[in-house]
Amino acid sequence: MRTANTLLLLLVIAMIHVGCQQQNTLSPAPALEADDTEADRLLPKLLRGLPVGLVGAHDPNPVNAVFEDSMYVWKHNTTIRSVVGDVKLIEFGSFVWTDAGWYHRLADTPEQFATIYDCPNAELKGGVVYTDPSSWRRQETLSGGDALWYYIVEDANGKRWKGTALVETEATLEPAVRDSGTYTFLPGLSSLQWTGYGEVGDYSLTGQLKVSSSHIRFAANTITHGEVVADMRSLHHEDANLMEHLKSPDFFDVERFSEARFSVSGSTPIVNDTCTVLGSLTIRGTTNPVKFAARISRQGERSTVTGTLELDRTRFGIKYGSNSFFDDLGDQAISNVMRVEFNLVAE
Secondary structure, three states: OOHHHHHHHHHHHHHHHHHHHHHHOOOOOOOOOEOOOOOOOOHHHOOOOEOOOEEEEHHHOOOOOOOOOOOOEOEEEEEEEEEEOOOEEEEEEEEEOOOOOEEEEEEEOOEEEEEEHHHHHEOOOOOEEEEEOOOEEEEEEOOOEEEEEEEEOOOOOOOOOEEEEEEEEEEEOHHHOOOOOOEOOOOOEEEEEEEEEEOOOEEEEEEEEEEEEOOOEEOOEEEEEEEEEEEEEEOOOOOOHHHHHHHOOOOOOOOOOOOOEEEEEEOOOOOOOOOOOOOOEEEEEEEEEEEEEEEEEEEOEEEEEEEEEEEHHHHHEEEEEOOOOOOOOOOOOOEEEEEEEEEEEEO
């Protein structure tokens, strides 16, 4: 009898084991094929075994939705930084969490990374933070979810490293009361300061510009749109001869192009009074996309926007004295990079 009971027990155990195996090998829902369903493992298979060499983050995180153009939008930026020195990106993308596990939503190329993160040749310099300012989720329904951004890079010795950044998008709508309306900039209290540099040594020149008609609109804790217009005729430097040269066709050609214009298309969420502003800049009739960090201070009916914008003047057709276009300039060469510092007050 004892032998029979033992055999019966073994048979039951075997049947349970086979049943568990069948349950574990069931395919997930056809609509979403999971990357990995292995129990007790958090990371997707693609990322396992690689050492961590990058630090990724989303800001804000968690993030609530805003409602724009009949869609729910979760607005955040995404940053990545190498902590193992200079590396070259091999692949980046994202996973989303489903009932079946991680679903590999996107795998993208180094060329895409170079464009989105403003990282030439997808070569990350050690310690430098690279940012995707509009890493946003959009959908027609208000529902939460978790996503995992990933990055795979290779160092000069051929060793591969990984970095990850998890973001929580909540099924919560940002309160409409955070829409604080349109502000108009005050020319008398606002200032633009420009700085140009010599290509050799530490030579630099600094002057001022005046702001004319400009405005900005805040909604749902972001900048939704706006415009800043600089009066190029107001370009000033204490050296009168230099000032006239800067106004000439060699540089800004002020007689033909009396205004420079920055059109704001949006921003990342304002977190700790800072955000990344997106838009297009027009100088000398040429328009290029730009983005820059800005600090926002809002008190009652008054708002102040401050920050620094670095730009390549040659992209706007200002080629005078540039080593990129002229040879044998020596110490007379002028850097392509110019800096604009702004302090804009609005109410």
